[in-house]
Amino acid sequence: MLKITECPTCGSDRIKRVRKNLQREGHGKPYVVPRLAFWECPACGERLFDREAMRMIEAHRPVRTRARPRAAATS
Numbered sequence: 126m127l128k129i130t131e132c133p134t135c136g137s138d139r140i141k142r143v144r145k146n147l148q149r150e151g152h153g154k155p156y157v158v159p160r161l162a163f164w165e166c167p168a169c170g171e172r173l174f175d176r177e178a179m180r181m182i183e184a185h186r187p188v189r190t191r192a193r194p195r196a197a198a199t200s
């Protein structure tokens with residue numbers, strides 16, 4: 126499992142692993158990934174997702190319905 130001790134954005138060592146419902150947006154539609162485990166920095170709000178979390182997010186992402194090309198810069 127990925128171990129993070131320092132926030133890559135602000136350098137805070139308070140970053141910690143949390144488990145909570147994650148609200149995201151996919152193809153312009155908001156969706157929720159329930160009880161997702163990921164890393165969150167309380168100092169700057171940065172969120173980091175390991176491979177397991179990414180897989181959960183993928184699984185909950187709404188299926189693309191109408192093709193509307195858009196530069197998705199969501200990370």
Ligand SMILES: [Zn+2]
Pocket residue numbers: 132133134135136137166167168169170171
């Ligand atoms: Zn931070």
